[in-house]
Amino acid sequence: MYVHMLLEAMETGVPFIALGRELLMEPHWIEKIRSGKEAEIRTTLSKKDQHELVIPEPLWEKLIGIKGWLPVVE
Numbered sequence: 001m002y003v004h005m006l007l008e009a010m011e012t013g014v015p016f017i018a019l020g021r022e023l024l025m026e027p028h029w030i031e032k033i034r035s036g037k038e039a040e041i042r043t044t045l046s047k048k049d050q051h052e053l054v055i056p057e058p059l060w061e062k063l064i065g066i067k068g069w070l071p072v073v074e
Helices: 004-010 020-025 029-034 048-050 057-065
Strands: none
Touching: 020 029
8 A cells, every 4th residue: 555545544534444465564564654764664575574574384375376465576
């Protein structure tokens, strides 16, 4: 999700905004937005990220197997 879209959505007063995919790729997404560090937000995943994010192999295989859901790079 683009940051400006999130900020616009938050201004509408909507009580819930889905960030599941974004938080899966970048667990510190909210903190980085709040502190103005949008440029540091991870927007793609690679095999090395699996270990940093502590995603077990079976779950990782399922997640990357859903074509187009996660932007995985080699």
